Amino acid sequence: MAENLKECRVPCKATTDELESLCRSEGVTCKELGVSKTNLTEYEVEYLCNYKRVVPVGKLKDGTTPPPQELYMVKWRGFPESRNTWEPRKNLKCVALLSQFYEDLMLELQRQRRRSVPRRLDPATASYMVQRAKLRKRLQRWECELTALNLQRGGGRISVQNHVDLVGPPRSFTYINDYKVGDGISLTEVALGCECTDCHGKPVNGCCAGASQHRFAYNEQGQVRLRPGMPIYECNKRCRCGPDCLNRVVQRGIRHSLCIFRTDNGRGWGVRAMERIRKNSFVMEYVGEIITTEEAERRGHIYDKEGATYLFDLDYVDDEYTVDAAHYGNISHFVNHSCDPNLQVYNVFIDNLDERLPRIAFFATRSIKAGEELTFDYKMQIDPMDAESTKMDSNFSVTGLPGSPKKRMRMECKCGVESCRKYLF
Structure with a gap:
């Protein structure tokens, strides 16, 4: 009976990211997930979740007030969200992720009709930034899959x-x-x-x-x-x-x-x-x-x-x-x-x-x-x-056009060109 189960495969309910996080949190290495003894404790920024500006307590040696410090909430690659930490800007070397964070933030603030970056993000905006980061990961995985399939045919x-x-x-x-x-x-x-x-x-x-x-x-x-x-x-x-x-x-x-x-x-x-x-x-x-x-x-x-x-x-x-x-x-x-x-x-x-x-x-x-x-x-x-x-029908097109035996609901056209017919069918 055991021999018959050697090739048995079942879907896993956890994603590879979740499994990697679990391995790192438990200190377990896994070749398939890329978790080894050498990188088990390495910290790589996966995405940025939040932002705030704070004024350090106290004064500088010359008696002046220190400038505000920019802090970013970091999601670390391979670690659960419970391990997220606030990090100063000087600790972050991820220029591309910082640029992407600000691009997403400015688009959201523009949607909210706000002209400047606030000192700290409200919960709704911070939640949106996390959703944007997670969405980008899903789209990147999809992009890799599509490109790989297309490259198979050169x-x-x-x-x-x-x-x-x-x-x-x-x-x-x-x-x-x-x-x-x-x-x-x-x-x-x-x-x-x-x-x-x-x-x-x-x-x-x-x-x-x-x-x-x-x-x-x-x-x-x-x-x-x-x-x-x-x-x-x-x-x-x-x-x-x-x-x-x-x-x-x-x-x-x-x-x-x-x-x-x-x-x-x-x-x-x-x-x-x-x-x-x-x-x-x-x-x-x-x-x-x-x-x-x-x-x-x-x-x-x-x-x-x-x-x-x-x-x-x-x-x-x-x-x-x-x-x-x-x-x-x-x-x-x-x-x-x-x-x-x-x-x-x-x-x-x-x-x-x-x-x-x-x-x-x-x-x-x-x-x-x-x-x-x-x-x-x-x-x-x-x-x-x-x-x-003449061999091609005059209604060669998507199914259900006028003149075909199949009738379809009229759909509004949104192409926006000057010659727009206003309806798809």
Whole structure:
């Protein structure tokens, strides 16, 4: 019986920080938690909790009153909050943490419409500072997780910022890099690949795009050169060309450094570019759980009550499947709507050529500056007069738009552009 329990694992109710604090308070070393004999009694500032200015008792030798002394309440890394201590400014070498403390404090005082730093913080403000510090820790852990997942595909850094409220990482959301296939749905992998050794310079039979009677999608810089509505056929795992092939763009994943940030106008989280993105460059995929339209209809009514929508119809030829990014998705889960977007959707086919199940890729419609928010139009329209795009439905967009059999609650648009339609749907 004991042998069968060797690989048994159960979740721990305590966090790693709590376990580390317990080890240090009890004087126990733990290799997994990084607590050793050499650092068991080391003191490192984890975050600053409070602030006050006090005037020392007595006078200096010259008879003058000593200047006020700045004291900070310190939470020590690896020790419980009961071990917090007040420390003078001269004892603290954590310049970054001090700077962050004052940034948070000034934002809170500004919210309170107070112009100067008080001699001591009131209990409510001190409590807020502790909550901000704890929130930052949670966001930093989340940021590390997202970046690690993105780096697995050679992508850029994903940072997280919240200077608006105390909302932390979504609790019921799992970050994924590829589709999660729902029950009763199967993806059929492509059986053949191209025979090209130089897909861009010397394509054989038009390479993968030509075999499907379509044009090569990218130029030498990897920018899309097809009109919206035209499908993109990339080389697949059975092609002779290598990973550096110019016809492999979307499958390489997110390449730019992006930031998930908390918006200040009630739109929840958003995504901004942390570097310049050239026009027509690939930015990200819309990834989530593939479900049937019937299941999407059921979930859609639930999401309506929550005032959010993450359902995206895969209606390139038939309206049979939907991508739901509510609980499983990538950074596109946090991209907001705009009536004047800087991202455009393209249907992409790589290892699966089933036209009912395209991959949804976002490309930049214009040059995007560093710091600019990324947006797409939830009600995208393809020119119905474009003969080459007739296979894409005119209501290719998130599920439940007018003209589709599914009806949705009207949601107010907060994009703020001059051409705003006032409603998402």
